[in-house]
Amino acid sequence: MTTASPREPLSGPPAEPAGRVLRLLEAMRFVATGLEPHSTLDRICETAADLTGARYAAIGVIAEDGEGLSDFVYRGVDEATVRRIGRRPDGRKGLLGALIRDPEPVRLADLATDPRSCGFPAHHPPMSSFLGVPIRVHGAVFGNLYLTEKQGGGPFHDHDLDVVRVLAVEAGIAVGNARLYEAARQRERWIDGSVAVTTALLSGGDADDALQVVAEQARRLAGSAVGAVLLPADEGGLEIVAVASRPPSALLGVVVPPDNRVVAELLDGQEVFVDDAATDPRLSTGFVRGYGPTMMLPLKSDGRVLGALVTPRARGERPFTRTERTRAAGFAAQAALALMMAEAQRDRERLAVYEDRERIARDLHDLVVQRLFAAGAMLERARRGSVVPEVRERVGRAAVELDVTIQEIRSVVFALRQDLGTAASGLRTRVLREINTAAVPLGFRPAHRFVGEVDELVGDLTGTNLVAALREALSNAFRHAGASRIDVVVDATVTLPDGRPGVRLTVADDGVGIPEGGRRSGLRNLARRAESLGGGSRYGPGTGPGGRGTTLVWEAPY
Structure with missing residues (x-):
């Protein structure tokens, strides 16, 4: 006796019992192959249609909340027809909804005569006979297997129901194995992503590059359109400091204002999950407004909120599952811990x-x-x-x-003894910057000397005016003096004529100075600057070799 392949349609009267058993065993073996969840569902549809002679087969996966369908795998309907129909069943009404609420086998000779049926949308192919059986995974209803339009006409037979019931049991085992395998793979990917983030943050490299790794890993692992890292902005709210998207976006530097309702929740350490960012009233403003399902997670460690991680999916894509939310929250916590460790290391x-x-x-x-x-x-x-x-x-x-x-x-x-941050923007650094800039046109670097605690004593206003005086003096030396040596001294230990402590800038060169009749508007401007601060300025002959040279003295109180 030869055994037919389970993928060959069954038509006509029921086969002999021994043949049906062999075909069912072969079908069960075929269903059990492979561990990818979606392909497993597709094989179940194919096998069930072959064993029962159904023209159409589908599996509706029940959503986590038990309301409607989260996925719908079908067989027998071509893609052009699917596009014309426009939307897939959501399982919230009609016969599909009834099967979700009451997961028991249903066999109908004509769908149209059942009071639970709500009809078909436009362009949907005609269907009459129907067979629906629940699929259970580890005792819980995972979804329902639907078969319609038995080839050759007529309703589905009792033996069809028996075969599909047995197949549903095997399908539940196969789906359970596939889900366990997929869960292990996802867990491994999230762990690998967390390791990559921790390595990047603790490697001692550029902080911006490390945050970019966080954004890219979050986008990849969550299967989202965008991965964004937000840190508290100086003016309040949250600023996007790293973003990963395909195609690249111009979101970097965007500040979500503090009056955004979600910002307050994130800074308070709360997780925010949205099924549709485009319609959620809390997201009336913000960069995720044009997206669909969105996870917004605080980067929180040891009770401290460092920022937020946002992963929105495109509109129309499936919402994040409970497992995805849990793993993403763990990833965000790990990233926050790595951020704190990196900060402590720095x-x-x-x-x-x-x-x-x-x-x-x-x-x-x-x-x-x-x-x-x-x-x-x-x-x-x-x-x-x-x-x-x-x-x-x-x-x-x-x-x-x-x-x-x-x-x-x-x-x-x-x-x-200065703080590094203060030194980077202090008066000493600004003076050295002006000297280095002037060295290019002069052809030599002016000598310099600082006396006293320049950065600590001199205020911002006096320092700004002193730098302007230095710039003018160096410019005059280049344009008019023809000097070969310039000495710059900034002395923060002087006492002004009125007894107040102050700072004195002395710029001496060995050149010829500004010629008689030359423009002196710059010098007059420097004098006015000094006088406005309560100081003074003078420019005159210096004591260079052979009596040459000029000296600018500019001084003001701190």
Whole structure:
């Protein structure tokens, strides 16, 4: 006896019992092959249609909340017809809804005569005979298997119902195995994604690149259209600091305002899940407004909310399942923990730098400066004890240079003891930036010296005006003086004529200065700046070689 393939349609009268058993066993083997959930459902539809001679077969997967269908796998209807129908059954009404509410086998000779039927939408193919059987996975109803339009006409037979019942049991086992396998695969992917995020955040690389990894992994793992990381903005609300999308979007830098209802919930540490962002009233504003199902998760660790992770899907896509939500929340918690660990690591590295800078500053002050003071004292005694004028002059110049060196070392000590963030935007840095910029047109780098705690003492307004005065002086030296040397001194230890403490900028060169009749509007502007602050400015001949040179002195209170 030969056994027909389960994919060959069965028509005519029922086969002999032995043949039906063999075909059913072969069908069960065919259903059990493979572990991908969707392909497993497709094989069940194909096998059930072959065994019963049904023209159409479908499986409706019941949603997690038990209301309607979350997925609908079909066989027998071509894609062109599906597009004309426009929408798939949602299982909330009609016979499909009745089977969800009462999961028992149903066999009908004519669908149209059943009072539970609500008819078909336009372009739907005609269907009369019907057979529906629930599929249970681990004791719970997973969905229903629907068969319609038995080939050859007439209703489905009792043996069709018996075969489909047995097949439904095997289908439940196959679906359960496929779901377990898929759950294991998803769990592995989420774990791998968490490891990638943790590695990126703790690698010590660029923080923006690490946050981009978080966004990309979240988008990939959640199967969403966009993955976005948001951190608290300076002006309130949440700012998108990393975004991953296909195609790329221009969302980077967008700030979701603090009056957005969801922002308050996220900053309060609450998870927000939305089935349709386009219609949810809480999302009347925000970048997810044009999307569909959306997960918005706080990046929270140890009670502290660091930001948020947002993964919206395109409109019309299926909502996130309970399992996906749970795993995404775990991923967000892991990312938040990695963020905190990375922040702590950067703090430790910064502290190590501070400690090293403090040690260097202490050594310079306690060892080098003290020895230079002692050397200066010895030079001064040698100068007073010398009877040779030339020797006395040279020793005196050496003592002066030593004093200048001591002041420069003290300036370095002050700089080393500064906070790195303050130093990056402090007056010292701004002065050095102007000097380096002027070095290009001048062809040489002006010498510079700082006296006193420049960054700590000089306020923002005075510092801004001092930098403007320096820029004007260096510009004059380039355009008019023809200088080969320029000395810049910023002294924060001076006492102004009225007794107030202040800062003095001295720019001396060995050039010829501004010629008689030349424009002096810049100098007058600097003088007005100084006077508005309660200080003053003067420009005149210097003491360069051969009597050459000019000097700008600009001073103002702190």
